[in-house]
Amino acid sequence: MLFLARFILKGHAQAALVAASMAILGVIIPPAAWISAAAIVLVTLVQGMQRGLITTVWSLAGAAVFSYLIFAAPQVAMVFVLIVWLPAWLAAVILRQTVSLAYSLQILTVAAMLVTAMVYTLYPDIGEYWREPLDQMIVQLAEQSDDFTLAELQQTEDWIIAFLPGLFVGSILFGTMLSLFLGRWWQAVFYNPGGFAREFQSLNLGKVSALVAIVLMVMAMTTSSMFVLALVTIVSVLYSIQALSLLHAVINRRQLNGAWLFVIYVIMFFIPQVLLLLIVASLADPWLDIRNRAGGAT
Secondary structure: OHHHHHHHOOOHHHHHHHHHHHHHHHHHOOHHHHHHHHHHHHHHHHHOHHHHHHHHHHHHHHHHHHHHHHHOOOHHHHHHHHHHHHHHHHHHHHHHHHOOHHHHHHHHHHHHHHHHHHHHHHOOOHHHHHHHHHHHHHHHHHHHOOOOOHHHHHHHHHHHHHHHHHHHHHHHHHHHHHHHHHHHHHHHHHHOOOHHHHHHHOOOOHHHHHHHHHHHHHHHHHOOOHHHHHHHHHHHHHHHHHHHHHHHHHHHHOOOOOHHHHHHHHHHHHOOHHHHHHHHHHHHHHHHOHHHHHOOOO
């Protein structure tokens, strides 16, 4: 994908073309949206906040034209601005100013938590928009299943609808972080080879963040608040990244074969509990200093 990065850095028009085309492709293939936002991130990191914003505006114009020609719905472009490009641009601005990946991710997470609080306060029934299609799925499942009654499935449906705002914001946060990483990696390849790997493997969110995450998780286990559970989802996205950082750091410092990473990722795909164990390890890392211990430091 480095050819894309080279093309993006040639100018506003080229960057906007990549962002807009990948945004429209993202409607069909969602991961393409991460590449779209990564174009905004790369321009902002390399050329500054203002040029990143100009590229975002150009991308909006391009996406509006594409979405009108393909879907006859130019408003699709505005949706991308609000939930894909602006969060990525903001993350890139913070990273450029602070030169701290940890701080940038923490600010993003706090912003996501504030958005979640706003949604649950101002639009508590927003999940009801999805009730009709979910009702159809529930009825079909009830007809095909001998293990669950319609009433039990409806209870699950109610829980999902109440949880949807947190899940939605969490997915946006995850996508924004991936776009930030991709843009940062592109920047490092051209201006600081190997820099992103070192930066990612040394990611440390600190004791305060870990304590906040632990308190929220305890609250979620001791209360039935859907809002608290949504906040835990947001925090879990952050600590999933920290867990992967820890995994990469340990394998690198132990000088293990890179194939181990592939194996562990495959295991996590089929056994998600492995990721939960890594998250627990990442929460304990500020006190146990697992990275240095794994590397043999004293």
